[in-house]
Structure formats: C-alpha cells, structure tokens
Amino acid sequence: MLPRVNICWLRRDLRLHDQAALYYALRKGLPVVVIFIFDRHILDTLDNPYDRRLTFIHAQLEKINQQLIRLGSTLITFHDTPLAAFQKLIQQFDVQEVYTNRDYEPYARQRDQQVAAFLQEKGIAFHDYKDQVIFDRDEILKPDGSPYTVYTPYMKQWKQKLNAFYTRSYPVEKYAGHFFQMPALSLPSLESIGFRPVYMSFPPAEPDEETIRHYHEWRDYPAKEGTTKMSVHLRFGTVSIRELVRKAQALNETYLNELIWREFYQMILWHFPHVVHQSFKPEFDRMEWLNDEQAFQRWCEGCTGCPIVDAGMRQLNATGYMHNRLRMITASYLTKDLLIDWRWGEAYFAKQLLDYDLASNNGGWQWAAGCGCDAAPYFRIFNPDLQATRFDPDLAFIKKWVPEYATPEYPVPIVSHEEARKRCIETYSRALKDKMKPAR
Numbered sequence: 181m182l183p184r185v186n187i188c189w190l191r192r193d194l195r196l197h198d199q200a201a202l203y204y205a206l207r208k209g210l211p212v213v214v215i216f217i218f219d220r221h222i223l224d225t226l227d228n229p230y231d232r233r234l235t236f237i238h239a240q241l242e243k244i245n246q247q248l249i250r251l252g253s254t255l256i257t258f259h260d261t262p263l264a265a266f267q268k269l270i271q272q273f274d275v276q277e278v279y280t281n282r283d284y285e286p287y288a289r290q291r292d293q294q295v296a297a298f299l300q301e302k303g304i305a306f307h308d309y310k311d312q313v314i315f316d317r318d319e320i321l322k323p324d325g326s327p328y329t330v331y332t333p334y335m336k337q338w339k340q341k342l343n344a345f346y347t348r349s350y351p352v353e354k355y356a357g358h359f360f361q362m363p364a365l366s367l368p369s370l371e372s373i374g375f376r377p378v379y380m381s382f383p384p385a386e387p388d389e390e391t392i393r394h395y396h397e398w399r400d401y402p403a404k405e406g407t408t409k410m411s412v413h414l415r416f417g418t419v420s421i422r423e424l425v426r427k428a429q430a431l432n433e434t435y436l437n438e439l440i441w442r443e444f445y446q447m448i449l450w451h452f453p454h455v456v457h458q459s460f461k462p463e464f465d466r467m468e469w470l471n472d473e474q475a476f477q478r479w480c481e482g483c484t485g486c487p488i489v490d491a492g493m494r495q496l497n498a499t500g501y502m503h504n505r506l507r508m509i510t511a512s513y514l515t516k517d518l519l520i521d522w523r524w525g526e527a528y529f530a531k532q533l534l535d536y537d538l539a540s541n542n543g544g545w546q547w548a549a550g551c552g553c554d555a556a557p558y559f560r561i562f563n564p565d566l567q568a569t570r571f572d573p574d575l576a577f578i579k580k581w582v583p584e585y586a587t588p589e590y591p592v593p594i595v596s597h598e599e600a601r602k603r604c605i606e607t608y609s610r611a612l613k614d615k616m617k618p619a620r
Contacts, residue, residue, distance in 0.1 A: 198349040
C-alpha cells in the first residue's frame with residue numbers, strides 16, 4: 181500500500197523558511213513530501229554547460245536537503261518534464277494534494293495548467309499560493325478594474341494597501357513535525373543532468389542593513405559595494421520578500437520603491453504576456469533596427485570602445501552580475517547608439533545574468549529602448565561618457581574591468597555618441613510619426 185501524502189513542489193521558492201505553499205501543505209496534517217524538478221523543458225534550451233544558475237540552484241537544494249534530513253525527511257528530485265515527474269511520483273505515493281507557489285511567466289502558467297489538469301484526472305487537488313510578491317495578479321488595480329501600466333500610481337496604491345497582514349511571515353517551523361519520514365536521498369550531481377559546477381561565491385541571503393540604510397546614496401556607484409545583491413535571492417526565492425519588505429519599510433524608502441518596481445514588472449508580465457516577444461507599445465515594432473552583428477558581438481564582449489559600457493559588459497561576462505546603473509547604460513547604448521533590437525540584448529542578458537528574471541529583464545530592456553510601459557521617452561538617450569564622469573569619477577570601476585583603457589590596445593569607439601544620438605532620434609521619429617500605420 182502506497183504512503184498517503186501531500187506534495188510541496190519547489191520552483192522559484194528555494195527555502196523552507198517563511199514559505200507559503202510549504203506552510204499550507206504542512207498545516208493540512210498529512211505527511212508532506214518536498215520535491216524539486218530539474219525541468220527538461222527549461223534545461224534542454226540552455227546551451228552553456230557552465231550555467232551559473234544551475235550551480236546556485238544546486239547549492240541551495242543541497243542546503244534544503246540537509247535541513248530536511250535533520251528533520252527525518254529528504255528532498256526528492258526529478259530530472260524530467262514536470263508532467264513525467266508527476267506520473268512517476270504517483271507511482272511512489274498515494275498523493276492527495278499538491279501545493280506550490282505561483283509563477284507569473286507564460287511558460288510557468290502553461291506548465292501549471294498541464295500538471296493541474298493531469299492531477300485533476302487522478303482526483304488530486306492542485307493548490308497554488310502567492311509567495312514571491314506582496315501583491316499579485318488582481319490585488320493592485322485601477323478603480324475601473326484594469327491593470328496599471330504606469331509605475332507611480334501603481335506604487336502609490338501598493339503602499340496605501342500595504343499593512344502588517346501582507347508582510348507577516350508564515351510559521352512553517354510550527355509544523356516541522358509533519359514532513360514525511362523517509363531515508364535520506366542524495367541530490368543528483370550537476371554532471372548527471374548535463375551541467376558542470378561553476379566555482380564562484382554567491383552573495384549571502386541575509387541583506388546588509390547598513391547597505392539598505394544608505395541605498396539611496398550608494399546605489400548608483402558601480403565601484404562601491406552599494407547594493408544589496410538580493411536580486412538573485414529574490415529570483416530563486418532563497419529570501420522571503422516579506423522579510424525584505426519589512427526591512428525596507430524600516431530602513432529605506434528608495435529600496436522599498438525598487439522592490440515595488442519588481443512587482444510592477446511581474447504584474448505587467450501577467451496581464452500583458454505579449455511583452456515577452458513584442459514591444460508593450462506596438463508602434464515600436466515598426467522600428468528599423470540596424471542589427472549590425474559585428475557591432476553586437478563587440479558589445480557582448482565589452483569591446484565597443486566606450487569604457488563604461490565595456491566595463492559593465494565585462495563584469496557581466498566574468499561574474500554573471502551587472503550593477504543596475506550599468507544595466508541601463510549598456511541597454512541604452514545597444515538600442516540607441518547602435519540601433520540594435522532590444523530583444524537581442526535582452527536575450528544576451530538572459531543567458532548571462534545569474535539573477536535573470538523574465539519580468540524584470542524584459543521590463544528593464546523595454547524601458548531602456550523606450551518601447552515599454554512607463555518607459556523612458558525615446559529621445560532620452562544616456563550619454564555614456566557623462567554617466568561615467570558622474571558615477572565613476574575616479575575611473576575605479578572602468579580601470580578594474582578595462583585595464584587597457586587609455587592605452588593603444590583599447591579599441592576605437594564603434595560610434596560617435598553625438599552622431600549616434602542624432603541617428604537614433606531620426607530613426608525612432610520615422611517609426612513613430614504615424615501610429616496608425618500597421619506594424620510590419
């Protein structure tokens with residue numbers, strides 16, 4: 181007779197502490213089996229065996245497994261498609277209910293619909309919960325019931341609605357005795373699922389309070405350790421958004437505003453999933469991009485001849501991280517100075533960023549290109565030299581990542597910024613002069 185259990189399915193919520201789905205699963209009373217699926221639908225599209233994200237995920241799963249083993253349980257993993265994994269799971273257990281946390285990305289929504297339909301056929305309930313955001317889906321809407329597409333009014337209503345109910349932690353530990361008791365299992369090695377470990381240090385999951393306190397003063401200077409590096413932990417759910425918001429409320433409103441931007445982009449993706457492949461503002465899909473492949477390659481490699489852009493790209497390539505100010509500068513340079521389609525840059529960041537998050541990456545790129553919701557106007561074009569003078573005045577960041585700067589070895593700039601600026605405004609103006617003209 182198969183053991184009668186409930187399942188908690190981990191995805192982008194890789195922690196046992198203050199975790200919504202896990203709390204509700206444990207509270208139900210039946211023994212809970214915790215699972216993680218190395219999703220072949222996702223992994224089979226990754227062409228880099230040294231993808232840093234897999235190393236990060238694997239390390240966090242190892243922590244979770246050790247925590248479960250200390251509680252007499254263990255983490256069960258699958259390297260398969262989600263549907264196939266659940267087909268196997270119900271052969272091992274008499275599954276009553278499945279608990280998981282919501283994901284707002286189009287693939288995730290499709291995946292969950294497929295799994296929920298399969299479970300329903302088997303008489304198994306599928307429950308999903310809000311966990312990675314404070315407010316989701318239809319919790320922050322305009323008075324007429326439509327979604328916000330401009331950040332500031334969204335942010336104001338978000339703050340107005342916020343109270344202690346939304347930021348309280350889930351007391352998972354209270355029900356720690358409800359994990360299914362079974363012998364310890366080892367995680368599959370990265371090699372066994374087709375990847376190789378990357379030996380690198382990851383930022384701690386506990387944010388530095390001094391950095392949050394001074395965030396509004398320090399955050400724009402890439403040579404300074406002035407940001408919390410929480411983006412990767414938010415992406416994979418190794419930190420609780422509720423705990424982070426409580427700290428932001430107590431320490432720094434500017435930091436809180438950045439957390440709200442993240443939720444704004446998650447909700448844009450939920451309500452307007454076309455942004456994954458198209459501009460939020462459809463008239464921008466008429467843009468006549470130059471899409472010079474050689475120029476794009478130089479941008480990717482950090483060899484454009486524009487020092488602050490090259491420093492940012494080299495930091496990204498070497499570490500999987502890029503300072504937020506530099507994400508804006510490098511994106512503006514690609515889309516406006518080089519007139520290369522924002523989707524090319526977005527896809528490159530998606531491959532390289534340890535903290536890659538579809539909603540935030542897409543939102544940031546469309547903001548920089550001027551084609552997104554509440555985006556910078558198309559004629560707002562960062563001057564990379566002025567940005568460097570303002571935010572890296574002693575060239576500490578540039579010299580760290582571009583050691584050949586100001587030597588004969590440093591490449592000649594691809595473009596003159598002033599000439600590129602004029603060309604950009606003319607190109608954008610042509611595309612936008614008749615909004616009623618059908619997009620190509």
